[in-house]
Amino acid sequence: MARRKAKQASEAESALATVSKAARMNGTATTKKAGRKRTTAKKTTAAAKIPAKKARGRFSEVKGRYCVRDMKLAEEGHKLIDWAESHMPVLMKLREKYSKTKPLKGYTIAGCLHVTKETAVLIRTLAAAGAKVTWSGCNPLSTHDAVAAALADDGISIYAWYGNHEDFYWCIERTIDQKPHLTLDDGCDLINTVHEKYQHIVESGQVIGGTEETTTGIQRLRARAEAGQLLYPVIAVNDAETKWDFDNVYGTGQSTIDGIIRATSVMIAGKNFVVAGHGHCGSGVAKRAKGLGANIICTEVKATAALKAVLEGHEIMPMDKAAKVGDIFCTATGVKDVIRKKHFLSMKEGAIVCNTGHYDAEINLVELGEVATSKRTIRQNCEEYTLQNGRKIYILAEGRLVNLAAAEGHPSEVMDMSFANQFMSHLRLAEAHKKGEQLAIEVLDIPEEQDQFIATTKLQTLGSKIDKLTAEQLSYISDYNAGT
Ligand SMILES: NC(=O)c1ccc[n+]([C@@H]2O[C@H](COP(=O)([O-])OP(=O)(O)OC[C@H]3O[C@@H](n4cnc5c(N)ncnc54)[C@H](O)[C@@H]3O)[C@@H](O)[C@H]2O)c1
Numbered sequence: 001m002a003r004r005k006a007k008q009a010s011e012a013e014s015a016l017a018t019v020s021k022a023a024r025m026n027g028t029a030t031t032k033k034a035g036r037k038r039t040t041a042k043k044t045t046a047a048a049k050i051p052a053k054k055a056r057g058r059f060s061e062v063k064g065r066y067c068v069r070d071m072k073l074a075e076e077g078h079k080l081i082d083w084a085e086s087h088m089p090v091l092m093k094l095r096e097k098y099s100k101t102k103p104l105k106g107y108t109i110a111g112c113l114h115v116t117k118e119t120a121v122l123i124r125t126l127a128a129a130g131a132k133v134t135w136s137g138c139n140p141l142s143t144h145d146a147v148a149a150a151l152a153d154d155g156i157s158i159y160a161w162y163g164n165h166e167d168f169y170w171c172i173e174r175t176i177d178q179k180p181h182l183t184l185d186d187g188c189d190l191i192n193t194v195h196e197k198y199q200h201i202v203e204s205g206q207v208i209g210g211t212e213e214t215t216t217g218i219q220r221l222r223a224r225a226e227a228g229q230l231l232y233p234v235i236a237v238n239d240a241e242t243k244w245d246f247d248n249v250y251g252t253g254q255s256t257i258d259g260i261i262r263a264t265s266v267m268i269a270g271k272n273f274v275v276a277g278h279g280h281c282g283s284g285v286a287k288r289a290k291g292l293g294a295n296i297i298c299t300e301v302k303a304t305a306a307l308k309a310v311l312e313g314h315e316i317m318p319m320d321k322a323a324k325v326g327d328i329f330c331t332a333t334g335v336k337d338v339i340r341k342k343h344f345l346s347m348k349e350g351a352i353v354c355n356t357g358h359y360d361a362e363i364n365l366v367e368l369g370e371v372a373t374s375k376r377t378i379r380q381n382c383e384e385y386t387l388q389n390g391r392k393i394y395i396l397a398e399g400r401l402v403n404l405a406a407a408e409g410h411p412s413e414v415m416d417m418s419f420a421n422q423f424m425s426h427l428r429l430a431e432a433h434k435k436g437e438q439l440a441i442e443v444l445d446i447p448e449e450q451d452q453f454i455a456t457t458k459l460q461t462l463g464s465k466i467d468k469l470t471a472e473q474l475s476y477i478s479d480y481n482a483g484t
Contacts, residue, residue: 057069057163058070059161060072060149060152062152064157064177065152065157066151066152066156066157066158066159067158067159067161067171067174068145068148068149068151068152068158068159068160068161069145069148069149069161069162070145070149071149071152071153072149073145073146073148073149073150074146074149074150074152074153075150076146076149076150077117077120077144077145077146077147077148077149077150077151077153078150078153080117080120080144080146080147080150081117081120081121081124081147081150083117083412084116084117084118084120084121084412084415085121085124087411087412087413087416088118088121088412088413088415088416088419089416089457089458089461090416090417090420090454090457090458090461091121091122091125091416091419091420091423092121092125093457093461094125094420094423094424095124095125095128095129098125098128098129098130098427099128099129101129102129102130103129103130103427103430103431104126104129104130104131104426104427104430105129105130105131106130107130107131107132107181107182107426107430108131108132108133108134108178108179108180108181108182109126109131109132109133109134109180109181109182109183109184109426110134110135110136110175110176110178110180110182110183110184110190111123111133111134111135111136111175111183111184111185111190112135112136112137112138112172112175112183112184112185112186112187112189112190113135113137113138113184113185113186113213114137114138114139114142114143114186114404114409115135115137115142115143115144115147115148115151115158115160116142116144116147116404116408116409116415117144117147117408117412118409118410118412118415118416118419119135119147119415119419120147120150120151121412121415121419122419122422122423123135123151123156124154125419125423126423126426127154127156129423129427131182131426132157132178133156133157134156134157134158134174134175134178134180135151135156135157135158135159135160135175136158136159136160136171136172136174136175136190137160137161137164137168137171138185138186138187138189138190139187139358139400139401139404139405140163140164140165140168140400141162141163141397141398141400141401141404141405142162142400142401142404142405142409143160143161143162143164144162144408145161145162148160148161157174157175157178159171159172159174159175168189169189169193172189172190172193173193173197175190176190176193176194176198176201179201179206180201180206180207181206181207181208181430181433182207182208182209182210182211182426182429182430183207183209183210183211183234184210184211184213184422184426185210185211185212185213185217185234186212186213186214186217186358187213187214187216187217187220187358187359188212188216188217188220188221190210191210191212191217191221191234192220194207194231195224195229195230195231199231202231202232203231207231207232208232208429208430208433209232209233209234209235209429209432209433209439210232210233210234210235210429211234211235211237211422211425211426211429212234212235212236212237212238212443213237213238213243213418213422214238214358215238215244215248215279215280215281215334215358216334216357216358216359217238217358218236218238218239218443219334221234221236221443222443225442225443230441230442230443231441232441233429233439233440233441233442233444234443234444235425235428235429235443235444235445235446236443236444236445236446237418237421237422237425237446239445239446240421240446240450240451240454241451241455242417242418242420242421242451242454242455242458243417243418243421243446244280245280246414246417246418247410247414247415247417247418248279248280248281248284249280249281249283249284249287250284250414251284251409251410251411251414251415251418252280252281252284252285252332252356252403252410253281253283253284253285253286253287253288254284254288254410254411255403255404255407255408255409255410255411256281256284256285256288256330256332256354256356256402256403257285257288257289257292258403258407258408259354259356259381259396259397259401259402259403259404259405259406259407260328260330260352260354260396260402260406262381262406262407263354263379263380263381263382263396263397263402263406264352264379264382264394264396266328266352268289268292268293268294268328269292269293269294270293270294270295271294271295271327271328272294272295272297272325272326272327272328273286273289273290273294273295273296273297273326273327273328273330274297274298274299274319274322274323274325274326274328274329274330275289275296275297275298275299275314275330275332276298276299276319276329276330276331276332276333276338276339276362277298277299277300277305277331277332277333277334277335277338277357278298278300278305278306278308278309278314279302279305279332279333281332281356281357282298282330282332282333283308283309283312285330285332285356286298286309286312286314287312289328290312290313290314294328295315296309296312296313296314296315297314297315297316297317297322297325297326298314298315298316299316299317299318299319299322299338300316301335319338319339319343320342320343320346323339323342323343323344323346323347324346324347324348325348326347326348326351327348327350327351327352328351328352328353328354329347329351329352329353329354330354330355330356330402331354331355331356331357331362331363332355332356332357333357333362334357334358334359334362335357335361335362336359336361336362336364337361337362337364338362338363339353339362339363339364340364340367341364341367341368341370341371344367344368344371344385344387344393345371345387345388345389347391347393348391349391349392350391350392350393350394351391351393351394352393352394352396353393353394353395353396353399354395354396354397354399354402355397355399355400355401355402356401356402356403357401358401360398360399360400362399363395363399365395365398365399368385368393368395371387371388372385372386372387372388373386373387373388374386378394380406381396381397381398381402381405381406382394382395382396383395383396383398416458417454417455417458420454420457421446421450421454424450424453424454425446425450
């Protein structure tokens with residue numbers, strides 16, 4: 001997509017004296033006044049309070065269009081997005097094809113998904129296909145501020161910044177202000193906000209469908225559908241084979257280890273590495289940590305998942321036991337309170353604890369606070385808690401997704417397939433709407449052909465070829481009478 005510079009935009013920028021903790025963490029802390037020379041946004045700068053009620057720190061904002069940390073970061077963001085584009089060939093092929101026909105013209109898409117360079121490639125592709133796009137981050141610590149600035153510079157309506165704890169839902173609501181026809185979620189926060197607070201835009205026929213990116217979001221959607229509370233059709237992007245079996249496994253596997261190393265710089269080899277949940281994400285993390293020489297211990301609640309871990313050569317034990325021997329802990333369950341008070345109290349001196357599940361509920365930090373006597377920040381994304389028993393343990397990234405908060409999220413190559421699924425699902429929803437086809441109001445699966453198309457295209461871009469079944473083989477596998 002050609003970059004659309006924000007030439008006519010007038011920018012109001014807040015320069016409040018209070019510098020937020022998030023800004024300090026992000027290395028953007030400053031008390032200088034607004035009004036410095038900018039690389040991209042051209043127009044006026046006026047000291048003004050940002051509309052978010054609780055936000056503190058410095059922001060670049062154009063009312064009704066964007067609120068990001070700092071537009072000066074846009075050039076850096078453009079380079080990162082260019083890099084991601086060169087590693088996402090499937091999505092780029094889709095962009096090339098659909099930028100000519102613009103099948104999403106006339107549709108506004110509100111997205112709530114981690115603002116990374118890969119997400120920016122998806123956003124540019126949706127926009128190239130004709131959609132008007134408006135976006136917010138889906139996690140307080142996963143927005144890459146340079147990418148957010150570049151997207152605002154591209155003319156995308158975006159409300160997101162790293163460290164957005166207080167104004168998380170304010171940002172989501174600003175995207176709903178743009179009257180979306182389609183929603184694109186990662187964790188269901190946007191869909192939930194539409195359902196709980198903006199039902200009228202569904203009842204009026206404005207919203208026609210949505211998509212959901214992650215396992216936890218799908219669980220919530222299914223629970224909503226089962227309770228008869230789902231108001232529009234939502235496609236389960238997470239459940240596509242080319243998403244769940246690749247992004248969650250290989251993407252989370254690599255980027256979680258990346259986040260742990262960036263936040264601590266510890267050696268993985270020789271450590272007792274405890275992975276809670278040997279599902280898609282957990283098995284990927286275990287695989288990669290094992291590759292680096294760690295001894296893997298898995299905890300599980302599902303027998304088949306535990307058995308798979310055993311056959312991978314990992315040890316299986318309950319968390320009560322693992323807590324005593326682990327050096328590094330990583331939760332990947334999507335369930336709350338997996339590590340709690342009694343576990344903290346039995347951990348070894350220096351234990352490192354982090355989470356790669358969607359929400360920060362997996363490690364009970366409230367209970368940790370109850371048994372801690374002091375806390376200090378050792379380095380970015382690494383906090384030391386001294387417990388009543390005198391031992392120190394280290395929590396990474398406030399218990400939030402360590403791969404996105406402390407690193408850059410999944411590699412572009414794997415997000416290529418996840419986001420090709422997102423893009424094609426939005427095409428499907430728009431096409432159905434244009435044809436007057438009423439999709440069932442439920443959680444819909446990705447069609448098998450879409451998975452096969454994405455996998456085939458990915459293989460082609462990798463230069464890999466596969467065999468084709470011969471006519472004889474086809475008839476053999478469909479013959480119920482073929483014997484030995
Ligand atoms: N970090 C990321 O970038 C990223 C990427 C994709 C998904 N996710 C999130 O990671 C989480 C896991 O997703 P998934 O696709 O691996 O799900 P999954 O269903 O494949 O695996 C979860 C596993 O955790 C196990 N489990 C549940 N409760 C447990 C408990 N109390 N103790 C031990 N094990 C338990 C389940 O039995 C299951 O095997 C979700 O919250 C998902 O949204 C994160």
